[in-house]
Amino acid sequence: EPEVTQTPSHQVTQMGQEVILRCVPISNHLYFYWYRQILGQKVEFLVSFYNNEISEKSEIFDDQFSVERPDGSNFTLKIRSTKLEDSAMYFCASSENWGSSGHIDTGELFFGEGSRLTVL
Amino acid sequence: TQLLEQSPQFLSIQEGENLTVYCNSSSVFSSLQWYRQEPGEGPVLLVTVVTGGEVKKLKRLTFQFGDARKDSSLHITAAQPGDTGLYLCAGEGNAGNMLTFGGGTRLMVKP
Numbered sequence: 244e245p246e247v248t249q250t251p252s253h254q255v256t257q258m259g260q261e262v263i264l265r266c267v268p269i270s271n272h273l274y275f276y277w278y279r280q281i282l283g284q285k286v287e288f289l290v291s292f293y294n295n296e297i298s299e300k301s302e303i304f305d306d307q308f309s310v311e312r313p314d315g316s317n318f319t320l321k322i323r324s325t326k327l328e329d330s331a332m333y334f335c336a337s338s339e340n341w342g343s344s345g346h347i348d349t350g351e352l353f354f355g356e357g358s359r360l361t362v363l
Numbered sequence: 364t365q366l367l368e369q370s371p372q373f374l375s376i377q378e379g380e381n382l383t384v385y386c387n388s389s390s391v392f393s394s395l396q397w398y399r400q401e402p403g404e405g406p407v408l409l410v411t412v413v414t415g416g417e418v419k420k421l422k423r424l425t426f427q428f429g430d431a432r433k434d435s436s437l438h439i440t441a442a443q444p445g446d447t448g449l450y451l452c453a454g455e456g457n458a459g460n461m462l463t464f465g466g467g468t469r470l471m472v473k474p
Contacts, residue, residue, distance in 0.1 A: 247405075278462075286406065286451065286464040299461045334405045352462070354405030 245269045247355035249335050255361045256325055264320045264358045266335030275318045276336040276352065277310065279303070286334070292318065293341070325362045332357040365390040367454050369465030376442055377473055384437040384450055384468045392454035395428050395435040396462070400449045409450075442472045 248267045256262050268275050277289040291298040292310050309321045318337075322329055336352040367388045376382055386395065394413045398406035410419050412428035412435060419426045423446075425438040435452055449469050453462040 285466050286453075286462075288461045288463070291461060301461070336405070351408050351411065354407070356404050 245353075247335055247337055247353050249333075249355035249358050251358055252356070253359040253361070255363065258327055258362055259324050262322045262325055262329075262360060264322075264333050264335075264360070266318045266320070266337075266355055267316050268318055268335070268337030269339075269353055270316070272337035272339050272353070274298075274338045274341055275310075275312070276338075277320045278334045278336060278354075279331040280334065280357075281328075281331040289320075289333075298341075322360075325360075327362050330360055330362045332359050365392070365454060365456055365463045367452055367463050367465040369452055369468055371468060372466060373469050373471075375471045375473065378443055379441050380472075382439050382442055382470070384452075384470075385434070386436065386452035386454075386465050387434045388454060388463075389433065390454070390456070390463075391432050392463075393432070393457060394455040395432070396453045396455065397426055397435070397437055398451040398453060400451055400467070406451055406453075439470075442470075444472045444474050446470060447472050 250265045275292040278286050279289055280286045288301050290300040290304045290310055307323045311319050334357045335355045338350055338352050340350045367386055369386050394411050396411045397409045399409055400406045410426045412426055415430045415432045417428045423440045427436050449467050451467045452465040455462055
């Protein structure tokens, strides 16, 4: 069964360092997302991406964050200068279509297993 | 800002018992999704409800979307130890797949 894969599974970094989290979405999917979950808190939306552009972003996704699809398969999240509060599990997701309400069979989000980021 | 309140946060029951998890908001959602998340893994979609008043069944799990599309419930009949896990509701707003998640219900079913 096709799946979203993420690397690394766990990264430890020093505050102020740049971090790149990588994701390989499902191959026929066109919409890509990053969500994060701080330990003990809710899963939060960061950004959605389609056609090489950001579609939506939350207030969490400030200038320190960027996303890129550098080739036909990878989707990356870069944090330019990490802060302690960036420590979280970061989930990549992809979907074939945009929104479940209009595309109930193809709007489903498939999540990766997550990348745990620890900022010291 | 849309918020989803999920209750209860924790639930520990015996095998064979029934349970209901609630997801409530003051906001209207275009769809409501229920996920299950295992430790060390991402959320996995169980069901999507779209129409107000809609009821969907998945074996022993029954999902309902409120008439006003502001709330939802998950009912499990005759719970089994294999149902143990974290259940998340997530609402889809008008901006497509920018999901708002509830805080989750951690269910433990004891044999």
